[in-house]
Amino acid sequence: MTRFSTPNPDFAARVRDSFARQRFMTMLGAELGKVRAGHCEIALAYRPDLSQQHGYFHGGVIGTLADNAGGYAAFTLAPADTSILTVEYKLNIVAPGDGTRLIARGQVAKLGRTLVVARVDVVVEKDGHEKPCAIALTTLMLMAGKSDGPA
Protein backbone atom coordinates (compact mmCIF):
# COMPACT_ATOMS: atom_id res chain seq x y z
CA MET A 1 0.00 0.00 0.00
CA THR A 2 1.46 3.31 -1.11
CA ARG A 3 2.02 5.82 1.70
CA PHE A 4 1.24 9.43 1.10
CA SER A 5 2.26 12.64 2.78
CA THR A 6 -0.35 15.35 2.86
CA PRO A 7 0.11 19.13 2.50
CA ASN A 8 -2.59 19.72 5.15
CA PRO A 9 -1.72 18.54 8.69
CA ASP A 10 -5.34 19.18 9.74
CA PHE A 11 -6.72 16.82 7.11
CA ALA A 12 -8.61 14.59 9.54
CA ALA A 13 -10.49 17.47 11.16
CA ARG A 14 -11.25 18.85 7.71
CA VAL A 15 -12.68 15.53 6.53
CA ARG A 16 -14.81 15.22 9.69
CA ASP A 17 -16.10 18.76 9.28
CA SER A 18 -17.01 18.23 5.62
CA PHE A 19 -18.61 14.85 6.31
CA ALA A 20 -20.73 16.39 9.09
CA ARG A 21 -22.10 18.90 6.57
CA GLN A 22 -23.27 16.17 4.18
CA ARG A 23 -26.87 15.90 5.25
CA PHE A 24 -27.36 12.75 3.19
CA MET A 25 -24.76 10.98 5.36
CA THR A 26 -26.67 11.95 8.51
CA MET A 27 -29.89 10.76 6.96
CA LEU A 28 -28.36 7.36 6.14
CA GLY A 29 -26.84 7.05 9.62
CA ALA A 30 -23.34 6.83 8.10
CA GLU A 31 -20.31 7.29 10.32
CA LEU A 32 -16.71 8.11 9.54
CA GLY A 33 -14.24 5.49 10.68
CA LYS A 34 -10.45 5.66 10.29
CA VAL A 35 -9.16 8.72 8.48
CA ARG A 36 -5.48 8.64 7.50
CA ALA A 37 -3.45 10.32 4.79
CA GLY A 38 -4.74 8.69 1.60
CA HIS A 39 -7.32 6.55 3.38
CA CYS A 40 -10.88 6.88 4.62
CA GLU A 41 -13.41 4.47 6.07
CA ILE A 42 -17.18 5.00 6.24
CA ALA A 43 -19.70 2.62 7.81
CA LEU A 44 -23.40 2.39 8.39
CA ALA A 45 -25.79 0.05 10.17
CA TYR A 46 -28.62 -1.78 8.46
CA ARG A 47 -32.08 -0.25 8.58
CA PRO A 48 -35.09 -1.56 6.65
CA ASP A 49 -35.52 1.81 4.94
CA LEU A 50 -32.11 1.36 3.28
CA SER A 51 -33.16 -1.86 1.56
CA GLN A 52 -33.98 -3.07 -1.93
CA GLN A 53 -36.71 -5.53 -2.85
CA HIS A 54 -35.03 -8.57 -1.30
CA GLY A 55 -34.50 -6.80 2.01
CA TYR A 56 -30.72 -6.33 1.55
CA PHE A 57 -28.81 -3.05 1.55
CA HIS A 58 -29.85 -1.17 -1.60
CA GLY A 59 -27.17 -0.93 -4.31
CA GLY A 60 -27.54 2.84 -4.13
CA VAL A 61 -26.46 2.79 -0.49
CA ILE A 62 -23.46 0.64 -1.38
CA GLY A 63 -22.54 3.00 -4.23
CA THR A 64 -23.01 6.07 -2.05
CA LEU A 65 -20.63 4.74 0.58
CA ALA A 66 -18.06 3.73 -2.04
CA ASP A 67 -18.19 7.12 -3.78
CA ASN A 68 -17.80 8.96 -0.49
CA ALA A 69 -15.01 6.78 0.91
CA GLY A 70 -13.02 7.32 -2.29
CA GLY A 71 -13.75 11.04 -2.25
CA TYR A 72 -12.70 11.56 1.36
CA ALA A 73 -9.59 9.39 0.89
CA ALA A 74 -8.59 11.88 -1.83
CA PHE A 75 -9.63 14.84 0.32
CA THR A 76 -7.07 13.85 2.99
CA LEU A 77 -4.33 14.68 0.46
CA ALA A 78 -5.73 18.04 -0.66
CA PRO A 79 -4.16 21.37 0.28
CA ALA A 80 -6.23 23.38 2.79
CA ASP A 81 -7.67 25.69 0.09
CA THR A 82 -8.66 22.87 -2.25
CA SER A 83 -11.87 20.92 -2.46
CA ILE A 84 -12.65 17.60 -4.15
CA LEU A 85 -15.10 16.64 -6.89
CA THR A 86 -16.10 13.16 -8.03
CA VAL A 87 -15.37 12.95 -11.76
CA GLU A 88 -16.57 9.37 -12.17
CA TYR A 89 -16.53 5.99 -10.55
CA LYS A 90 -17.05 2.38 -11.53
CA LEU A 91 -18.51 -0.05 -9.06
CA ASN A 92 -18.73 -3.84 -9.22
CA ILE A 93 -21.27 -5.31 -6.83
CA VAL A 94 -19.76 -8.71 -6.09
CA ALA A 95 -22.27 -10.03 -3.54
CA PRO A 96 -25.64 -8.92 -2.16
CA GLY A 97 -25.54 -6.46 0.74
CA ASP A 98 -26.81 -9.12 3.11
CA GLY A 99 -25.74 -8.21 6.64
CA THR A 100 -26.06 -5.81 9.53
CA ARG A 101 -23.35 -3.31 8.68
CA LEU A 102 -21.71 -1.93 5.56
CA ILE A 103 -18.12 -0.65 5.60
CA ALA A 104 -16.41 1.17 2.70
CA ARG A 105 -12.64 1.63 2.72
CA GLY A 106 -11.18 4.09 0.24
CA GLN A 107 -7.48 4.19 -0.57
CA VAL A 108 -5.74 6.61 -2.90
CA ALA A 109 -3.90 4.68 -5.63
CA LYS A 110 -2.50 7.65 -7.55
CA LEU A 111 -2.21 11.29 -6.62
CA GLY A 112 -1.75 13.57 -9.60
CA ARG A 113 -1.61 17.33 -9.84
CA THR A 114 -5.25 17.65 -10.88
CA LEU A 115 -6.69 14.16 -10.66
CA VAL A 116 -6.68 11.51 -7.97
CA VAL A 117 -7.50 7.82 -8.47
CA ALA A 118 -8.77 5.79 -5.52
CA ARG A 119 -9.73 2.16 -5.01
CA VAL A 120 -12.56 1.30 -2.68
CA ASP A 121 -13.51 -1.99 -1.06
CA VAL A 122 -16.95 -2.35 0.43
CA VAL A 123 -17.63 -5.23 2.83
CA VAL A 124 -20.79 -6.31 4.60
CA GLU A 125 -20.69 -7.62 8.17
CA LYS A 126 -22.83 -10.59 9.09
CA ASP A 127 -22.55 -12.74 12.24
CA GLY A 128 -19.29 -11.03 13.10
CA HIS A 129 -17.63 -11.72 9.74
CA GLU A 130 -16.76 -9.35 6.91
CA LYS A 131 -17.65 -10.43 3.38
CA PRO A 132 -16.67 -8.56 0.17
CA CYS A 133 -19.68 -6.77 -1.24
CA ALA A 134 -18.37 -4.27 -3.80
CA ILE A 135 -15.18 -2.99 -5.43
CA ALA A 136 -14.85 0.47 -6.93
CA LEU A 137 -12.31 2.49 -8.87
CA THR A 138 -12.92 6.23 -8.74
CA THR A 139 -11.51 9.41 -10.27
CA LEU A 140 -11.57 12.63 -8.27
CA MET A 141 -10.59 16.15 -9.19
CA LEU A 142 -8.71 18.62 -7.00
CA MET A 143 -10.40 22.03 -7.20
CA ALA A 144 -7.85 24.61 -6.03
CA GLY A 145 -9.39 27.71 -4.48
CA LYS A 146 -12.87 26.19 -4.34
CA SER A 147 -14.52 26.18 -0.94
CA ASP A 148 -15.84 22.92 0.47
CA GLY A 149 -18.94 24.72 1.77
CA PRO A 150 -22.07 26.19 0.13
CA ALA A 151 -21.40 28.94 -2.42
Next chain:
Amino acid sequence: MTRFSTPNPDFAARVRDSFARQRFMTMLGAELGKVRAGHCEIALAYRPDLSQQHGYFHGGVIGTLADNAGGYAAFTLAPADTSILTVEYKLNIVAPGDGTRLIARGQVAKLGRTLVVARVDVVVEKDGHEKPCAIALTTLMLMAGKSDGPA
Protein backbone atom coordinates in the same frame (compact mmCIF):
# COMPACT_ATOMS: atom_id res chain seq x y z
CA MET B 1 -32.89 4.16 -30.37
CA THR B 2 -33.16 0.40 -30.57
CA ARG B 3 -36.68 -0.96 -30.02
CA PHE B 4 -37.15 -4.07 -27.99
CA SER B 5 -39.92 -6.59 -27.67
CA THR B 6 -40.39 -8.08 -24.24
CA PRO B 7 -41.33 -11.65 -23.30
CA ASN B 8 -43.48 -10.35 -20.42
CA PRO B 9 -46.55 -8.31 -21.48
CA ASP B 10 -47.08 -7.32 -17.82
CA PHE B 11 -43.63 -5.78 -17.55
CA ALA B 12 -44.83 -2.35 -16.46
CA ALA B 13 -46.92 -3.68 -13.57
CA ARG B 14 -44.01 -5.90 -12.56
CA VAL B 15 -41.59 -2.95 -12.51
CA ARG B 16 -44.02 -0.85 -10.46
CA ASP B 17 -44.55 -3.68 -7.99
CA SER B 18 -40.81 -4.26 -7.56
CA PHE B 19 -40.08 -0.55 -7.26
CA ALA B 20 -42.77 -0.20 -4.57
CA ARG B 21 -40.99 -2.88 -2.52
CA GLN B 22 -37.67 -0.99 -2.57
CA ARG B 23 -37.93 0.78 0.76
CA PHE B 24 -34.91 2.95 -0.06
CA MET B 25 -36.83 4.45 -3.00
CA THR B 26 -39.72 5.36 -0.70
CA MET B 27 -37.31 6.87 1.78
CA LEU B 28 -35.73 9.05 -0.93
CA GLY B 29 -39.14 10.10 -2.24
CA ALA B 30 -38.31 8.63 -5.67
CA GLU B 31 -41.07 8.06 -8.19
CA LEU B 32 -41.28 5.92 -11.29
CA GLY B 33 -41.94 7.84 -14.48
CA LYS B 34 -42.32 6.33 -17.95
CA VAL B 35 -41.86 2.59 -18.16
CA ARG B 36 -41.60 1.12 -21.67
CA ALA B 37 -39.99 -1.99 -23.09
CA GLY B 38 -36.28 -1.32 -22.67
CA HIS B 39 -36.77 2.03 -20.96
CA CYS B 40 -37.39 3.33 -17.44
CA GLU B 41 -37.48 6.78 -15.88
CA ILE B 42 -37.13 7.58 -12.18
CA ALA B 43 -37.36 11.03 -10.61
CA LEU B 44 -37.15 12.64 -7.21
CA ALA B 45 -37.61 16.09 -5.74
CA TYR B 46 -34.92 17.97 -3.87
CA ARG B 47 -34.88 17.80 -0.09
CA PRO B 48 -32.13 19.20 2.12
CA ASP B 49 -31.53 15.77 3.64
CA LEU B 50 -30.46 14.46 0.20
CA SER B 51 -27.65 16.99 -0.09
CA GLN B 52 -23.87 17.04 0.03
CA GLN B 53 -21.72 19.72 1.61
CA HIS B 54 -22.50 22.41 -0.99
CA GLY B 55 -26.24 21.88 -0.62
CA TYR B 56 -26.66 20.11 -3.99
CA PHE B 57 -28.06 16.62 -4.58
CA HIS B 58 -25.54 14.17 -3.10
CA GLY B 59 -23.58 12.12 -5.65
CA GLY B 60 -24.89 9.01 -3.94
CA VAL B 61 -28.46 10.03 -4.74
CA ILE B 62 -27.48 10.63 -8.37
CA GLY B 63 -25.77 7.23 -8.53
CA THR B 64 -28.70 5.49 -6.85
CA LEU B 65 -31.15 6.85 -9.40
CA ALA B 66 -28.86 5.95 -12.30
CA ASP B 67 -28.30 2.41 -11.05
CA ASN B 68 -32.02 1.87 -10.55
CA ALA B 69 -33.13 3.40 -13.85
CA GLY B 70 -30.69 1.12 -15.70
CA GLY B 71 -31.80 -1.89 -13.67
CA TYR B 72 -35.50 -1.36 -14.24
CA ALA B 73 -34.95 -0.64 -17.94
CA ALA B 74 -33.40 -4.12 -18.12
CA PHE B 75 -36.17 -5.59 -15.95
CA THR B 76 -38.79 -4.58 -18.54
CA LEU B 77 -37.20 -7.09 -20.93
CA ALA B 78 -36.99 -10.00 -18.46
CA PRO B 79 -39.22 -13.07 -18.65
CA ALA B 80 -41.81 -13.26 -15.85
CA ASP B 81 -39.77 -15.78 -13.83
CA THR B 82 -36.52 -13.86 -14.08
CA SER B 83 -35.11 -11.19 -11.79
CA ILE B 84 -32.34 -8.67 -12.39
CA LEU B 85 -29.04 -8.05 -10.63
CA THR B 86 -26.67 -5.09 -11.03
CA VAL B 87 -23.28 -6.51 -12.01
CA GLU B 88 -21.53 -3.15 -12.21
CA TYR B 89 -21.96 0.39 -13.38
CA LYS B 90 -19.80 3.35 -14.28
CA LEU B 91 -21.06 6.85 -13.68
CA ASN B 92 -19.65 10.16 -14.86
CA ILE B 93 -20.94 13.13 -12.89
CA VAL B 94 -20.80 15.90 -15.49
CA ALA B 95 -22.29 18.77 -13.48
CA PRO B 96 -23.30 19.40 -9.86
CA GLY B 97 -26.81 18.25 -8.90
CA ASP B 98 -27.92 21.87 -8.55
CA GLY B 99 -31.69 22.01 -9.00
CA THR B 100 -35.10 21.06 -7.67
CA ARG B 101 -35.61 17.70 -9.34
CA LEU B 102 -33.44 14.84 -10.53
CA ILE B 103 -34.54 12.59 -13.41
CA ALA B 104 -32.75 9.40 -14.50
CA ARG B 105 -33.61 7.78 -17.83
CA GLY B 106 -32.35 4.27 -18.45
CA GLN B 107 -32.32 2.72 -21.89
CA VAL B 108 -31.24 -0.80 -22.77
CA ALA B 109 -28.43 -0.71 -25.32
CA LYS B 110 -27.85 -4.45 -25.66
CA LEU B 111 -29.94 -7.39 -24.54
CA GLY B 112 -27.99 -10.62 -24.31
CA ARG B 113 -29.00 -14.04 -23.07
CA THR B 114 -27.47 -13.54 -19.64
CA LEU B 115 -26.28 -9.94 -19.56
CA VAL B 116 -27.93 -6.64 -20.40
CA VAL B 117 -26.13 -3.35 -21.00
CA ALA B 118 -27.99 -0.09 -20.39
CA ARG B 119 -27.13 3.57 -20.79
CA VAL B 120 -28.51 6.09 -18.34
CA ASP B 121 -28.78 9.85 -18.57
CA VAL B 122 -29.43 11.82 -15.40
CA VAL B 123 -30.60 15.42 -15.68
CA VAL B 124 -31.33 18.02 -13.04
CA GLU B 125 -34.24 20.45 -13.40
CA LYS B 126 -33.76 24.07 -12.44
CA ASP B 127 -36.02 27.00 -13.30
CA GLY B 128 -37.97 24.77 -15.64
CA HIS B 129 -34.94 23.61 -17.65
CA GLU B 130 -33.22 20.24 -17.76
CA LYS B 131 -29.45 20.18 -17.52
CA PRO B 132 -27.24 17.07 -17.95
CA CYS B 133 -25.95 15.94 -14.57
CA ALA B 134 -24.60 12.41 -15.02
CA ILE B 135 -24.09 9.68 -17.62
CA ALA B 136 -23.87 6.00 -16.76
CA LEU B 137 -23.17 2.71 -18.49
CA THR B 138 -24.38 -0.32 -16.56
CA THR B 139 -24.24 -4.11 -16.80
CA LEU B 140 -27.12 -6.17 -15.44
CA MET B 141 -27.57 -9.91 -15.13
CA LEU B 142 -30.74 -11.86 -15.85
CA MET B 143 -31.35 -14.38 -13.04
CA ALA B 144 -33.72 -17.02 -14.41
CA GLY B 145 -35.86 -18.68 -11.76
CA LYS B 146 -34.88 -16.19 -9.07
CA SER B 147 -37.74 -14.42 -7.35
CA ASP B 148 -37.75 -10.61 -7.21
CA GLY B 149 -38.98 -10.73 -3.59
CA PRO B 150 -37.35 -11.62 -0.25
CA ALA B 151 -35.97 -15.18 -0.02
Next chain:
Amino acid sequence: MTRFSTPNPDFAARVRDSFARQRFMTMLGAELGKVRAGHCEIALAYRPDLSQQHGYFHGGVIGTLADNAGGYAAFTLAPADTSILTVEYKLNIVAPGDGTRLIARGQVAKLGRTLVVARVDVVVEKDGHEKPCAIALTTLMLMAGKSDGPA
Protein backbone atom coordinates in the same frame (compact mmCIF):
# COMPACT_ATOMS: atom_id res chain seq x y z
CA MET C 1 -27.36 14.44 -30.51
CA THR C 2 -25.86 17.57 -28.99
CA ARG C 3 -24.20 19.87 -31.51
CA PHE C 4 -20.97 21.55 -30.60
CA SER C 5 -19.13 24.55 -31.91
CA THR C 6 -15.37 24.34 -31.83
CA PRO C 7 -12.83 27.08 -31.09
CA ASN C 8 -10.51 25.66 -33.77
CA PRO C 9 -11.81 25.93 -37.36
CA ASP C 10 -8.93 23.71 -38.51
CA PHE C 11 -9.92 20.89 -36.20
CA ALA C 12 -10.27 18.26 -38.93
CA ALA C 13 -6.79 18.86 -40.33
CA ARG C 14 -5.41 18.83 -36.80
CA VAL C 15 -7.05 15.49 -36.03
CA ARG C 16 -5.75 13.99 -39.30
CA ASP C 17 -2.26 15.25 -38.59
CA SER C 18 -2.22 13.86 -35.06
CA PHE C 19 -3.71 10.54 -36.16
CA ALA C 20 -1.03 10.20 -38.85
CA ARG C 21 1.63 10.54 -36.15
CA GLN C 22 0.23 7.65 -34.10
CA ARG C 23 2.42 4.85 -35.37
CA PHE C 24 0.28 2.24 -33.65
CA MET C 25 -2.66 3.28 -35.86
CA THR C 26 -0.54 2.78 -38.97
CA MET C 27 0.57 -0.58 -37.70
CA LEU C 28 -3.03 -1.69 -37.14
CA GLY C 29 -4.09 -0.41 -40.55
CA ALA C 30 -6.61 1.95 -38.93
CA GLU C 31 -8.14 4.77 -40.96
CA LEU C 32 -9.89 7.95 -39.95
CA GLY C 33 -13.46 8.22 -41.20
CA LYS C 34 -15.81 11.16 -40.63
CA VAL C 35 -14.41 13.94 -38.47
CA ARG C 36 -16.92 16.58 -37.34
CA ALA C 37 -17.08 18.94 -34.37
CA GLY C 38 -17.61 16.60 -31.43
CA HIS C 39 -17.48 13.44 -33.54
CA CYS C 40 -14.86 11.08 -34.90
CA GLU C 41 -14.96 7.75 -36.69
CA ILE C 42 -12.10 5.25 -36.99
CA ALA C 43 -12.19 1.96 -38.89
CA LEU C 44 -9.92 -0.95 -39.66
CA ALA C 45 -10.05 -4.08 -41.77
CA TYR C 46 -9.66 -7.58 -40.37
CA ARG C 47 -6.26 -9.20 -40.49
CA PRO C 48 -5.36 -12.51 -38.85
CA ASP C 49 -2.61 -10.82 -36.83
CA LEU C 50 -5.26 -8.70 -35.06
CA SER C 51 -7.09 -11.74 -33.74
CA GLN C 52 -7.62 -13.49 -30.43
CA GLN C 53 -7.74 -17.23 -29.85
CA HIS C 54 -11.09 -17.77 -31.62
CA GLY C 55 -9.93 -15.89 -34.71
CA TYR C 56 -12.07 -12.77 -34.04
CA PHE C 57 -10.81 -9.21 -33.65
CA HIS C 58 -8.87 -9.09 -30.38
CA GLY C 59 -10.54 -7.18 -27.53
CA GLY C 60 -7.45 -5.01 -27.35
CA VAL C 61 -8.01 -3.86 -30.93
CA ILE C 62 -11.64 -3.08 -30.13
CA GLY C 63 -10.58 -1.12 -27.01
CA THR C 64 -7.86 0.71 -28.91
CA LEU C 65 -10.30 1.92 -31.54
CA ALA C 66 -12.86 2.95 -28.91
CA ASP C 67 -10.29 4.86 -26.86
CA ASN C 68 -8.98 6.67 -29.93
CA ALA C 69 -12.41 7.51 -31.40
CA GLY C 70 -13.44 9.06 -28.08
CA GLY C 71 -10.15 10.92 -27.78
CA TYR C 72 -10.27 12.39 -31.27
CA ALA C 73 -13.96 13.30 -30.88
CA ALA C 74 -12.84 15.39 -27.89
CA PHE C 75 -9.83 16.73 -29.80
CA THR C 76 -12.13 18.29 -32.42
CA LEU C 77 -13.40 20.66 -29.71
CA ALA C 78 -10.00 21.65 -28.32
CA PRO C 79 -8.44 25.08 -28.87
CA ALA C 80 -5.46 25.07 -31.24
CA ASP C 81 -2.90 25.20 -28.40
CA THR C 82 -4.51 22.40 -26.39
CA SER C 83 -3.89 18.68 -26.53
CA ILE C 84 -5.97 15.78 -25.22
CA LEU C 85 -5.23 13.04 -22.69
CA THR C 86 -7.27 9.92 -21.95
CA VAL C 87 -8.07 9.98 -18.23
CA GLU C 88 -10.00 6.72 -18.23
CA TYR C 89 -12.51 4.71 -20.18
CA LYS C 90 -14.95 1.91 -19.58
CA LEU C 91 -15.75 -0.52 -22.34
CA ASN C 92 -18.48 -3.15 -22.56
CA ILE C 93 -17.82 -5.79 -25.21
CA VAL C 94 -21.35 -6.78 -26.19
CA ALA C 95 -20.58 -9.27 -28.97
CA PRO C 96 -17.49 -10.97 -30.39
CA GLY C 97 -15.57 -9.02 -33.01
CA ASP C 98 -16.65 -11.47 -35.69
CA GLY C 99 -16.50 -9.73 -39.06
CA THR C 100 -14.34 -8.13 -41.71
CA ARG C 101 -14.26 -4.54 -40.52
CA LEU C 102 -14.42 -2.72 -37.19
CA ILE C 103 -15.79 0.84 -36.95
CA ALA C 104 -15.66 3.00 -33.81
CA ARG C 105 -17.76 6.17 -33.60
CA GLY C 106 -16.98 8.60 -30.81
CA GLN C 107 -19.35 11.39 -29.87
CA VAL C 108 -18.74 14.06 -27.22
CA ALA C 109 -21.52 13.92 -24.61
CA LYS C 110 -20.28 16.71 -22.34
CA LEU C 111 -17.65 19.37 -22.91
CA GLY C 112 -16.37 20.89 -19.69
CA ARG C 113 -13.62 23.41 -19.08
CA THR C 114 -11.05 20.76 -18.19
CA LEU C 115 -12.74 17.43 -18.81
CA VAL C 116 -14.65 16.00 -21.75
CA VAL C 117 -16.93 12.94 -21.64
CA ALA C 118 -17.50 10.96 -24.83
CA ARG C 119 -19.60 7.95 -25.74
CA VAL C 120 -18.31 5.48 -28.28
CA ASP C 121 -20.10 2.80 -30.25
CA VAL C 122 -18.06 0.10 -31.93
CA VAL C 123 -19.69 -2.02 -34.62
CA VAL C 124 -18.39 -4.93 -36.62
CA GLU C 125 -19.27 -5.36 -40.30
CA LYS C 126 -20.09 -8.81 -41.62
CA ASP C 127 -21.76 -9.68 -44.93
CA GLY C 128 -22.55 -6.01 -45.46
CA HIS C 129 -24.30 -5.54 -42.12
CA GLU C 130 -23.20 -3.64 -39.04
CA LYS C 131 -23.60 -5.36 -35.69
CA PRO C 132 -22.97 -3.73 -32.27
CA CYS C 133 -19.69 -4.97 -30.83
CA ALA C 134 -18.77 -2.63 -27.95
CA ILE C 135 -19.96 0.45 -26.08
CA ALA C 136 -17.64 2.79 -24.23
CA LEU C 137 -17.84 5.82 -21.99
CA THR C 138 -14.62 7.78 -21.78
CA THR C 139 -13.19 10.75 -19.88
CA LEU C 140 -10.61 12.98 -21.56
CA MET C 141 -8.62 15.93 -20.26
CA LEU C 142 -7.89 19.14 -22.11
CA MET C 143 -4.21 20.06 -21.65
CA ALA C 144 -3.86 23.75 -22.44
CA GLY C 145 -0.45 24.75 -23.72
CA LYS C 146 0.67 21.16 -24.18
CA SER C 147 1.88 20.23 -27.64
CA ASP C 148 0.36 17.27 -29.42
CA GLY C 149 3.79 16.21 -30.68
CA PRO C 150 6.87 14.65 -29.05
CA ALA C 151 8.40 16.70 -26.21
Next chain:
Amino acid sequence: MTRFSTPNPDFAARVRDSFARQRFMTMLGAELGKVRAGHCEIALAYRPDLSQQHGYFHGGVIGTLADNAGGYAAFTLAPADTSILTVEYKLNIVAPGDGTRLIARGQVAKLGRTLVVARVDVVVEKDGHEKPCAIALTTLMLMAGKSDGPA
Protein backbone atom coordinates in the same frame (compact mmCIF):
# COMPACT_ATOMS: atom_id res chain seq x y z
CA MET D 1 -4.15 -10.82 -1.43
CA THR D 2 -6.81 -13.47 -1.60
CA ARG D 3 -5.52 -16.94 -2.43
CA PHE D 4 -7.47 -19.10 -4.78
CA SER D 5 -7.55 -22.80 -5.48
CA THR D 6 -8.24 -23.78 -9.04
CA PRO D 7 -10.28 -26.71 -10.35
CA ASN D 8 -7.77 -27.20 -13.19
CA PRO D 9 -4.27 -28.33 -12.09
CA ASP D 10 -3.03 -27.72 -15.66
CA PHE D 11 -4.09 -24.09 -15.61
CA ALA D 12 -0.65 -22.67 -16.40
CA ALA D 13 -0.18 -24.82 -19.50
CA ARG D 14 -3.71 -23.95 -20.59
CA VAL D 15 -3.04 -20.23 -20.24
CA ARG D 16 0.22 -20.52 -22.19
CA ASP D 17 -1.47 -22.48 -24.94
CA SER D 18 -4.32 -19.99 -25.27
CA PHE D 19 -1.96 -17.02 -25.16
CA ALA D 20 0.16 -18.55 -27.92
CA ARG D 21 -2.95 -18.72 -30.13
CA GLN D 22 -3.69 -14.99 -29.74
CA ARG D 23 -2.02 -13.71 -32.88
CA PHE D 24 -2.38 -10.11 -31.74
CA MET D 25 -0.12 -10.89 -28.75
CA THR D 26 2.55 -12.25 -31.09
CA MET D 27 2.25 -9.21 -33.28
CA LEU D 28 2.74 -6.88 -30.30
CA GLY D 29 5.69 -8.93 -29.05
CA ALA D 30 3.89 -9.57 -25.75
CA GLU D 31 5.14 -12.30 -23.42
CA LEU D 32 3.51 -14.14 -20.58
CA GLY D 33 5.26 -13.71 -17.23
CA LYS D 34 4.21 -15.33 -13.95
CA VAL D 35 1.06 -17.41 -14.11
CA ARG D 36 -0.37 -18.51 -10.74
CA ALA D 37 -3.85 -19.45 -9.57
CA GLY D 38 -5.74 -16.15 -9.74
CA HIS D 39 -2.81 -14.20 -11.14
CA CYS D 40 -1.26 -13.47 -14.52
CA GLU D 41 1.48 -11.17 -15.75
CA ILE D 42 2.03 -10.00 -19.34
CA ALA D 43 4.87 -7.79 -20.55
CA LEU D 44 6.11 -6.25 -23.76
CA ALA D 45 9.09 -4.23 -24.91
CA TYR D 46 8.85 -0.80 -26.47
CA ARG D 47 8.85 -0.50 -30.24
CA PRO D 48 8.22 2.70 -32.17
CA ASP D 49 5.29 1.08 -33.99
CA LEU D 50 3.45 0.71 -30.65
CA SER D 51 3.53 4.45 -29.99
CA GLN D 52 1.09 7.35 -29.94
CA GLN D 53 1.80 10.88 -31.14
CA HIS D 54 4.24 11.77 -28.33
CA GLY D 55 6.29 8.61 -28.92
CA TYR D 56 5.08 6.83 -25.76
CA PHE D 57 3.31 3.45 -25.59
CA HIS D 58 -0.11 3.92 -27.17
CA GLY D 59 -3.06 3.82 -24.75
CA GLY D 60 -4.50 1.00 -26.82
CA VAL D 61 -1.42 -1.13 -26.10
CA ILE D 62 -1.77 -0.36 -22.38
CA GLY D 63 -5.46 -1.27 -22.47
CA THR D 64 -4.80 -4.45 -24.45
CA LEU D 65 -2.29 -5.68 -21.89
CA ALA D 66 -4.59 -4.80 -18.99
CA ASP D 67 -7.59 -6.55 -20.56
CA ASN D 68 -5.55 -9.66 -21.29
CA ALA D 69 -3.82 -9.85 -17.89
CA GLY D 70 -7.21 -9.67 -16.17
CA GLY D 71 -8.68 -12.24 -18.53
CA TYR D 72 -5.90 -14.76 -18.10
CA ALA D 73 -5.87 -14.24 -14.31
CA ALA D 74 -9.52 -15.33 -14.40
CA PHE D 75 -8.74 -18.16 -16.84
CA THR D 76 -6.37 -19.74 -14.28
CA LEU D 77 -9.41 -20.42 -12.08
CA ALA D 78 -11.65 -21.87 -14.80
CA PRO D 79 -12.52 -25.57 -15.03
CA ALA D 80 -10.85 -27.37 -17.94
CA ASP D 81 -14.00 -27.26 -20.10
CA THR D 82 -14.68 -23.59 -19.52
CA SER D 83 -13.47 -20.57 -21.46
CA ILE D 84 -13.39 -16.89 -20.51
CA LEU D 85 -15.01 -13.82 -22.05
CA THR D 86 -14.33 -10.16 -21.24
CA VAL D 87 -17.65 -8.60 -20.27
CA GLU D 88 -16.27 -5.13 -19.65
CA TYR D 89 -13.35 -3.27 -18.15
CA LYS D 90 -12.56 0.17 -16.87
CA LEU D 91 -9.07 1.54 -17.18
CA ASN D 92 -7.52 4.63 -15.61
CA ILE D 93 -4.34 5.76 -17.34
CA VAL D 94 -2.46 7.40 -14.48
CA ALA D 95 0.79 8.32 -16.26
CA PRO D 96 2.08 8.31 -19.84
CA GLY D 97 3.54 5.04 -21.07
CA ASP D 98 7.01 6.55 -21.11
CA GLY D 99 9.56 3.74 -20.81
CA THR D 100 11.11 0.69 -22.39
CA ARG D 101 8.84 -2.04 -21.10
CA LEU D 102 5.20 -2.36 -20.09
CA ILE D 103 4.09 -4.95 -17.51
CA ALA D 104 0.46 -5.75 -16.64
CA ARG D 105 -0.36 -7.77 -13.53
CA GLY D 106 -3.87 -9.14 -13.21
CA GLN D 107 -5.22 -10.47 -9.92
CA VAL D 108 -8.63 -12.02 -9.37
CA ALA D 109 -10.50 -10.08 -6.69
CA LYS D 110 -13.74 -12.08 -6.70
CA LEU D 111 -14.55 -15.46 -8.19
CA GLY D 112 -18.25 -16.04 -8.63
CA ARG D 113 -20.14 -18.89 -10.25
CA THR D 114 -20.58 -17.07 -13.55
CA LEU D 115 -18.62 -13.84 -13.22
CA VAL D 116 -15.09 -13.05 -12.15
CA VAL D 117 -13.80 -9.62 -11.13
CA ALA D 118 -10.10 -8.85 -11.51
CA ARG D 119 -7.91 -5.87 -10.71
CA VAL D 120 -5.00 -5.05 -12.96
CA ASP D 121 -1.97 -2.85 -12.39
CA VAL D 122 0.08 -1.74 -15.36
CA VAL D 123 3.55 -0.35 -14.78
CA VAL D 124 6.12 1.04 -17.17
CA GLU D 125 9.82 0.36 -16.72
CA LYS D 126 12.31 3.14 -17.30
CA ASP D 127 15.96 3.25 -16.27
CA GLY D 128 15.44 0.09 -14.24
CA HIS D 129 12.51 1.45 -12.21
CA GLU D 130 8.82 0.57 -12.36
CA LYS D 131 6.33 3.43 -12.42
CA PRO D 132 2.53 3.03 -12.22
CA CYS D 133 0.98 3.60 -15.64
CA ALA D 134 -2.61 2.32 -15.46
CA ILE D 135 -5.12 0.68 -13.12
CA ALA D 136 -8.02 -1.43 -14.33
CA LEU D 137 -11.04 -3.21 -12.90
CA THR D 138 -12.44 -5.89 -15.17
CA THR D 139 -15.42 -8.24 -15.31
CA LEU D 140 -15.05 -11.63 -17.00
CA MET D 141 -17.57 -14.36 -17.69
CA LEU D 142 -17.00 -18.09 -17.31
CA MET D 143 -18.40 -19.90 -20.36
CA ALA D 144 -18.91 -23.53 -19.38
CA GLY D 145 -18.66 -25.96 -22.26
CA LYS D 146 -17.30 -23.35 -24.64
CA SER D 147 -14.00 -24.18 -26.33
CA ASP D 148 -11.12 -21.73 -26.09
CA GLY D 149 -10.25 -22.37 -29.74
CA PRO D 150 -11.83 -21.40 -33.07
CA ALA D 151 -15.43 -22.61 -33.58
